[in-house]
Amino acid sequence: MLAIMVATVVGWWVLLPEIAPKRITIAVLPFEQPLTTPEASAHLGEGIAAEIAIALAEVPDFVVLDRAASFAFRSEGDVANRLAGELGATHVVEGRVRRAAGRTDLSARLTNLGDFQVLWEEDLSGDDRELFAMRDAVARAIAKKLVLLGDVAVSAGPATGLDAYDAFLEARALADAGETARATALAERSLALDERNAYAHLLLAQLYYQEGNPEAATHVSRGLALDPGSVPARALEAHLGFLEDGDLAAYHLSLADLVARHRNADALHRLACLYEAVGRQDDGLAAASYLRQFDPLGARPGACEPFLALDPDTVAAVPWRSAAELLSAEPAGA
Numbered sequence: 001m002l003a004i005m006v007a008t009v010v011g012w013w014v015l016l017p018e019i020a021p022k023r024i025t026i027a028v029l030p031f032e033q034p035l036t037t038p039e040a041s042a043h044l045g046e047g048i049a050a051e052i053a054i055a056l057a058e059v060p061d062f063v064v065l066d067r068a069a070s071f072a073f074r075s076e077g078d079v080a081n082r083l084a085g086e087l088g089a090t091h092v093v094e095g096r097v098r099r100a101a102g103r104t105d106l107s108a109r110l111t112n113l114g115d116f117q118v119l120w121e122e123d124l125s126g127d128d129r130e131l132f133a134m135r136d137a138v139a140r141a142i143a144k145k146l147v148l149l150g151d152v153a154v155s156a157g158p159a160t161g162l163d164a165y166d167a168f169l170e171a172r173a174l175a176d177a178g179e180t181a182r183a184t185a186l187a188e189r190s191l192a193l194d195e196r197n198a199y200a201h202l203l204l205a206q207l208y209y210q211e212g213n214p215e216a217a218t219h220v221s222r223g224l225a226l227d228p229g230s231v232p233a234r235a236l237e238a239h240l241g242f243l244e245d246g247d248l249a250a251y252h253l254s255l256a257d258l259v260a261r262h263r264n265a266d267a268l269h270r271l272a273c274l275y276e277a278v279g280r281q282d283d284g285l286a287a288a289s290y291l292r293q294f295d296p297l298g299a300r301p302g303a304c305e306p307f308l309a310l311d312p313d314t315v316a317a318v319p320w321r322s323a324a325e326l327l328s329a330e331p332a333g334a
Helices: 002-015 044-056 067-071 079-087 128-146 162-176 180-193 198-211 216-226 231-245 248-262 265-277 281-291 312-317 323-328
Strands: 024-028 062-064 091-100 103-112 117-127
Touching: 024 044, 024 067, 024 079, 044 062, 044 067, 044 091, 044 128, 044 162, 067 079, 079 091, 091 128, 103 128, 117 128, 128 162, 162 180, 162 198, 180 198, 198 216, 198 231, 216 231, 231 248, 231 265, 248 265, 248 312, 248 323, 265 281, 265 323, 281 323
Parallel strands: 024 062, 024 091
Antiparallel strands: 091 103, 103 117
16 A cells, blocks of 8 residues: 555655665654743754754765655654664754743754764753754764864854744745745745745745746746845756756756755755656656655655647757766766
């Protein structure tokens, strides 16, 4: 039954061979919230985990599992063995977060799933305004612990007003649940309270795109002005540009560059779909096989969106780069 359900959602994904994970494959679980108070979103633990995962994904040597895959194990028993066995995770990040009475307590630990040794753990506490600094400190400490040579600079995202952040967390949870209209309203409210959150701009752009709202491009641009390095935003920008001008060669070039430099799941998914749309089946399968490292169970919906009608002469004129070429290139910063 599981195979049938997954095939319905992701199509060709289930036909792909198993992919051996890279040296470091990290699952970031939702942080526990021992106490939810009116001043803290019920999704705070999910938000902290998602943003730490985004930060760790900036490190070229890391594969960070898609949050839909990692979060699927939040209530399961024997989580560690299942993460290693079913998702190929080599390390897991877990933690707890509590906001109450103007204070935030944040604890986190990193565990090696090969021998279940705790490699790093820390307890942090401070004023609510220090929440984002504590989140960033956790992400940096984990990255530093796992990078064998040199140092690495990572950022878990922008600081923003706490009311705006809570609205954003609620919006993202609703978007994940498919409640687009409510998610859009909350994302708009979050940005009305504080326009500094690049993640909120990207979320709203994605929601507007699903609704066919032309303001999607505006929020992609605003998000990139705040966070120029956002690869998911660059991938969506490229897709929206293609829908606007139909320049297939430019679209392929943008996605190819993002995949070669960053190995980002959003860009890789769009590239796999593009390969499929133009009939480059081997390249599509190779890109999708690599993508399975981020989401081995197909927890994230993987169906490709309908493409514009493509002229065969236009397709033939594109200087296509193969998936093998792109995925063998050294990622940026490697």
